[in-house]
Amino acid sequence: MRTAFGDSVTHFGGGNEVVPMHSICQGNGAGLPIWAVVSTPILDMLRTHNLGSFICTAISKRSIRCCSFSFVDDTDTIQTARSDKETWQDIVREVQKSLDYWEGGLASGAAIVLSKTSWNMTSFKWNNGVWKYQSIEETPATLDIDQQVHTLRRLEHHESIMTLKVEIAPDGNMVGPVEKLLQKSSVWSNQIKQDKLSIIDSWIALTSTLWRSLA
Secondary structure (H helix, E strand, C coil), rough: CCCEEECEEECCCCCEEEEEEHHHHHHHHHHHHHHHHHHHHHHHHHHCCCCCEEEECCCCCEEEEECCEEEEEEEEHHHCCCCCCCHHHHHHHHHHHHHHHHHHCCCEEEECCCCCCEEECCEEECCCCEEECCCCCCCCCCCCCCCCCEEEEEEECCCEECCEEECCCCCCCCCHHHHHHHHHHCCCCHHHHHCCCHCCCCCCHHHHHHHHHHC
């Protein structure tokens, strides 16, 4: 199971008044080390409470545990079963714990941005030795934040989301990523056609802007 946490915002206020605090601001060169300082204790909390992904290597039988993948201010947390005795309901409860620790570990007044946060669960159903993904309808569950005030958006296994600057779906299909690339290419093409650029200038514009985002 993967939970993608987007940017966190901080606000303070009394009564009905809310004053947004933009912290160090977007594009600050110190953002990476500051986020490392903030996130490291939270990730240590997850490890201390035995949360995360548990993997046993095939050859060496070495046990590996990973709590999350983090880059700048984006974080993906992962939770897997510790044994074949755990059910998907057990894993959901563990993910809720991880979410609670993550939210509680943020600075006072911080909140997870719901529009940039989602989760999905990879669970299988077997029939005569053939597996298939279980849908949300087959595995009804929710994750909540703010003391159950807000429910996180849950995605099906085939739905993709932009995480760590990459459009990706749990089952690895390329429908969503291809659609996003085609849309981006179409917008760029319509915009470039409105300018009277030479072939050379158009090629430079393609290779220096759009092509880098498609590669």
